[in-house]
Amino acid sequence: MRPFPTLLALTAAAAFGGFAATALQDTFEKPAQASPAAVAALPAMATLPTAVDGQAVPSLAPMLKRVTPAVVSVYSRQTVRVASPLGPFADDPFFRRIFGIPDMPRERVERALGSGVIVDAQQGLVLTNHHVIENAEGVSVTLSDGRTMEAEFIGSDPDTDVAVIRIPANNLTAIPLADSDQLQVxxxxxxxxNxxxxGQTVTSGIVSAVGRSGIPVMGFQNFIQTDASINPGNSGGPLVNLQGQLVGINTASFNPRGSMAGNIGLxxxxxxxxxxxxxxxxxxxxxxxxxxxxxxxxDIDERLAKGLGLENARGALVTRVYPGSAAAAAGLxxxxxxxxxxxxxIDNSPSLHNFEGLQDVGSRITLDVRREGRPLQVTATLxxxxxxVDGGTLDPRLQGATFKELDEGSRQQLRSMGANGGLQIGTVTRGSRAWNSGLRPKxxxxxxxxxxxxxxxSFRASFERKPPQLVLRILRGGRAADVLMQ
Structure with a gap:
């Protein structure tokens, strides 16, 4: 089995020069937060209908008997080093022998639980959440019939919180997939x-909203909102319609007092x-x-809206179009x-960015634009x-380092702490100019x-005119520092 990759865990706690870290409430089951003001009113709890497609439905049990075999429990594990209360002396055998201190375990295995759903019985493919298996060294899956087995990691996408694993089992049951675009409030x-x-648990409710976005620190968003109870451990499990078709993958619940305080129907x-x-x-x-x-x-504020001749302070103001881009080809x-x-x-810049992040390469999109007070439409192929990017192609002082995009959740977390965004250093060749200046991977x-x-x-574009002195502000291990590139 291929090892599960260690993905970015951004733990910046402080910075400087106008960059201030802000504590965030633990209001979501996964590592994401939201303000109570983001929700105007709590939805009423739903009651089941008396009929579906003209047929009486006294119970959901017949549908659940078909669906339940496709629902699995997912257990991930990770080995972490335990800090000793003795500090550095704990690793000194002479110190332990003199004072009669026995050897103590330096590591422990942490386990996390979640859920998943089988979507391909022939290949054994299981959908779950990225945050359920993030940083895991191994994942085991328990089927509804009690069988437990190790899973193979196929891939994951932190920006949408989707992960795919494979289980080596026969006689599996997959769940049929619905067209979620047809889902209605x-x-x-x-x-x-789970x-x-x-263990396997079922809750019911209604679709409270579709296309929900604007929830901080949660990647690209197009969520189904429901009042069906979703609690810790439900992550990665299925949301199904009354025909037993899969309409969504449960990912988070909202509670201003934290997810462990219980479900409030969001x-x-x-x-x-x-x-x-x-x-x-x-x-x-x-x-x-x-x-x-x-x-x-x-974003557009009231002052900009007045200057641009807009009736309302909403929309995304284009401040730069990169040469050779889809926008440039479309005439934006x-x-x-x-x-x-x-x-x-589109209400603001983040909502346009979120829309882009959900589109495939080659997608044709139509933009409603206001230019010099006049409305027009622009069609672009993304x-x-x-x-x-290889740092050496941007500036010789970055030779030996590669730079890559942050996952969207980490970028939003940076913004919530006051930064404009950022990027991550991928690899740094030992002995290179970047290494000798002090840059390190991650x-x-x-x-x-x-x-x-x-x-x-935009980082690459910033080097169109190379600065006489190149200083990078970095975050490493929760600390901020300025690095002078030699």
Whole structure:
């Protein structure tokens, strides 16, 4: 079995020079937070209908008997080093012998639980959440019939919180997939999974909202919101309709007092159409490709709205169009205000960025734009976003280092702490100029004297004019530092 990759765990706690860390509430089951103000009113708990398709439904039991064999419990494990209360003396055999201190274990195995759903019985493919298996050294799966086996890691996408694993078992049952684009507010749904490790559990509710986004620190978002109870351990489990078809993958629940305080009827699931697309890419290539316009944008305040002749302070103001990008080919210009994309309302720069992040490479999108006070439509064919870059091609002082995009959740966390965004250092060749200057793998770069940037594309563009002195501000192990590149 291939090892499970160790993915970025951003733990920045402080910075300087206008970059201040802010504590975040633990309001989501996964590592994500949201403000109570993000929800205007709590939905009422749902009751089941008396009939479906004209047939009486006295019980969900017949449907659940078909679906339950496709629901699995997922257990991940990770070995962590335990800090000794004796500090550095604990590793000194002379010190232990003199004072009669016995050897103590230096490591322990941490276990996490979640849920999953079999979507391909022939190949043994299971969908779950990325955060369920993140950093795991191994994952085991328990089927509804009690069989337990080790799972093989296929791939995961932290930006949408989707992961795919494979189990080597026969006589599996897969769940049929619905078209989640047809889901409507008010449709009845059932959530299944392994909450708190109790075993398979079923809860019911309605679809409270579709296309939900704007939840901080949760990657690219197009969530189904439901009042069906989703608790710790439900992550990765199925959300099904009353026909027993998979409509979503449970991923998080909201509670302003933290997820362990209980469910208050605000749960979120990844639409299966989106999860299926991610699954197909991970199975075929092991990675996910996303389309991008190739622009920079900013929010619009009341002052800008007045100057641009807008009735309301909403939309994304294009501040830069990168040469050779999809936006440049489509004729988008700096100063344009994007108000909608494929008919979807765009309120600000993050909502446009979120829309882009959910599109495939080669997608044709139509933008409703206001240019110099006049409305027009622009059609663009999205190109693949930049994934990594060799530092030496940007500036000789970066020779030996590669730079790559942060996952979207980490980027949002940086923004919530006051940074404009950032990127991660991938590899650094020992003895290279970048190494000798002090850069190390997994450093997060949040600012530099080359110019402002929020992602890899804008970082590369910032070197069009190389600065006389190159200083990078980095985060490493929860600490911030300025590194002078020699």
């Amino acid at each position: 008010g449709d009845f749904v059932v959530a299944m999974g 909450p708190y490790g109790l 749960g979120f699931a990844i639409p299966i159409n989106m999860a299926r697309n991610i699954k197909d890419q991970l199975v075929s290539t092991g990675e996910v490709r996303r389309g991008t316009l190739g622009i920079e944008s900013q 210009q700096s100063g344009d205000v994007v108000l909608a994309a494929n008919g979807q309302r 190109k693949e976003g930049l994934r990594s 450093d997060v770069v949040v600012a530099g004297t080359s110019g402002s940037f929020s992602d890899l594309t």
